[in-house]
Amino acid sequence: xxxxxxxxxxxxxxxxxxxxxxxxxxxxxxxxxxxxxxxxxxxxxxxxxxxxxxxxxxxxxxxxxxxxxxxxxxxxxxxxxxxxxxxxxxxxxxxxxxxxxxxxxxxxxxxxxxxxxxxxxxxxxxxxxxxxxxxxxxxxxxxxxxxxxxxxxxxxxxxxxxxxxxxxxxxxxxxxxxxxxxxxxxxxxxxxxxxxxxxxxxxxxxxxxxxxxxxxxxxxxxxxxxxxxxxxxxxxxxxxxxxxxxxxxxxxxxxxxxxxxxxxxxxxxxxxxxxxxxxxxxxxxxxxxxxxxxx
Amino acid sequence: xxxxxxxxxxxxxxxxxxxxxxxxxxxxxxxxxxxxxxxxxxxxxxxxxxxxxxxxxxxxxxxxxxxxxxxxxxxxxxxxxxxxxxxxxxxxxxxxxxxxxxxxxxxxxxxxxxxxxxxxxxxxxxxxxxxxxxxxxxxxxxxxxxxxxxxxxxxxxxxxxxxxxxxxxxxxxxxxxxxxxxxxxxxxxxxxxxxxxxxxxxxxxxxxxxxxxxxxxxxxxxxxxxxxxxxxxxxxxxxxxxxxxxxxxxxxxxxxxxxxxxxxxxxxxxxxxxxxxxxxxxxxxxx
Numbered sequence: 001x002x003x004x005x006x007x008x009x010x011x012x013x014x015x016x017x018x019x020x021x022x023x024x025x026x027x028x029x030x031x032x033x034x035x036x037x038x039x040x041x042x043x044x045x046x047x048x049x050x051x052x053x054x055x056x057x058x059x060x061x062x063x064x065x066x067x068x069x070x071x072x073x074x075x076x077x078x079x080x081x082x083x084x085x086x087x088x089x090x091x092x093x094x095x096x097x098x099x100x101x102x103x104x105x106x107x108x109x110x111x112x113x114x115x116x117x118x119x120x121x122x123x124x125x126x127x128x129x130x131x132x133x134x135x136x137x138x139x140x141x142x143x144x145x146x147x148x149x150x151x152x153x154x155x156x157x158x159x160x161x162x163x164x165x166x167x168x169x170x171x172x173x174x175x176x177x178x179x180x181x182x183x184x185x186x187x188x189x190x191x192x193x194x195x196x197x198x199x200x201x202x203x204x205x206x207x208x209x210x211x212x213x214x215x216x217x218x219x220x221x222x223x224x225x226x227x228x229x230x231x232x233x234x235x236x237x238x239x240x241x242x243x244x245x246x247x248x249x250x251x252x253x254x255x256x257x258x259x260x261x262x263x264x265x266x267x268x269x270x271x272x273x274x275x276x277x278x279x280x281x282x283x284x285x286x287x288x289x290x291x292x293x294x295x
Numbered sequence: 296x297x298x299x300x301x302x303x304x305x306x307x308x309x310x311x312x313x314x315x316x317x318x319x320x321x322x323x324x325x326x327x328x329x330x331x332x333x334x335x336x337x338x339x340x341x342x343x344x345x346x347x348x349x350x351x352x353x354x355x356x357x358x359x360x361x362x363x364x365x366x367x368x369x370x371x372x373x374x375x376x377x378x379x380x381x382x383x384x385x386x387x388x389x390x391x392x393x394x395x396x397x398x399x400x401x402x403x404x405x406x407x408x409x410x411x412x413x414x415x416x417x418x419x420x421x422x423x424x425x426x427x428x429x430x431x432x433x434x435x436x437x438x439x440x441x442x443x444x445x446x447x448x449x450x451x452x453x454x455x456x457x458x459x460x461x462x463x464x465x466x467x468x469x470x471x472x473x474x475x476x477x478x479x480x481x482x483x484x485x486x487x488x489x490x491x492x493x494x495x496x497x498x499x500x501x502x503x504x505x506x507x508x509x510x511x512x513x514x515x516x517x518x519x520x521x522x523x524x525x526x527x528x529x530x531x532x533x534x535x536x537x538x539x540x541x542x543x544x545x546x547x548x549x550x551x552x553x554x555x556x557x558x559x560x561x562x563x564x565x566x567x568x569x570x571x572x573x574x575x576x577x578x579x580x581x582x
Contacts, residue, residue, distance in 0.1 A: 008476035015389035019400065022386050022452070023407040025445075029418070032425045085317045092314035105322065107570065112325040114499070114566045115559060116506025118533045122540070122555050123328040126335070157324045164321065190307040211413070218415020220509035221537065245417045245509065252424070252513050269421035273414060280413045284406070 037267035062264040070241035075216045078155035086163035094171035113161035121225035124154035143238035151227035159212040170204020210283035220245035336556030339549035349519040364535035372505040375443035383451040391459040392481040412449035417509035419446045424513035434516030437525035442514045451500040458492030491573040498569035508533035532558045
């Protein structure tokens, strides 16, 4: 065997090793967080941690319900704003927009999806928070503006460019023949989009929404800066909330000084991880079923 | 009949209006972000900001700059991107050249990386923190580089995989027929063909890594000095912005906006560069 073939064989083994390592990378993440979270779970049951809002680290009580609810509210509200916005924008860009709008807008959207989250946070503090405070005045609710609504809006704008990008790609991949067939039957542009194009692009659009959702769930700094960070279950859009990532980021400094606190926070990280992974798996399952049915 | 047509036209108009409105809203918000960063940040931007480290009383509004954070961010970004590249390249080459692209291993790798891609950066930060503790290390540039590299890895592999998938089979077939091994084919034919796209993928990952705050929060530490070794803590731009905004002094907050302008400029430059790169060098590709 020549040196070239030895090199090739070595590279094959090395590359395989690295690839398998990548496959298994999620395991140390889960196992590491589990080990660190065990001390808290030894004291309190999982149900107690997840379904009680009794958060008093100094007394050793770690009920995370308020943070879980905060995370869910911010994410769901954010997606409720972002999904229609992004989908409508993507449909416009893929189906309606004149060429010059497309060439101007698409690079811009891509550029802006790379803006760091701190920058979105600053924008949230300077623009969204005062706007929400004003809105509160209109509705006769006193609010500082640092609220669930502000967090949701910032998240919505953050994930939009990204969701527009993916769903536009899915829409553009629909074969032109489908549109022509629908238009030739006398359907309007919108009917064509609604009944033919969207149906075909649905898996891609769902993937866009799920990827956006995963990002929204884990978004930390931008949300933390505008959401108010008061541990309690929010009862209105104008109440402050306290999502899990913000909890983690805010308390990393003190976590070594209170017993079990670090364990509880790393449990929070584990919960976040499990939720995000579960969402991803669910979406993958749905997509697999849809693709099988499409065949 | 005509009534039905009217309804259809009305629906068409309504939705078209909504679409334009939605796009305007998104673009308007995004442009207002750039606008407000420029408007708030540029007045406080000075030469001292980018050439000096913080001096005594900097966080009370005294002299100094954020060179520590700029240099820290660049070190961190470059180190993490290099580390991520060293892992990504073998992985994408393996799943695109060594095995069939739809083999079970290739699918397993893609699946695993999709899962990793979705994991929030704060979780990577927490994991980095655990590893750091387990190894008895302190918050340092090295720990942060490893954490950010983990965070960048799935982003880079996904982007690279998309590029390599577009490389036509004929190119590798031609290479094999000349007697080249897989490794030679991978490095000399496939990588060369995909080079512009690969560079873009690396730059995208770099941009995400430099801009990420949550993953370095636990692991990088913060210091006013320039880091001289991997074992020392390092300041980063996102954290510098975050901390300075938290102070009650308007001068310091002004500098936070200036730092934000610098970070935005850095990320946008990388982004523009990557687009230019993929366009400029796509000429060298065989079609």
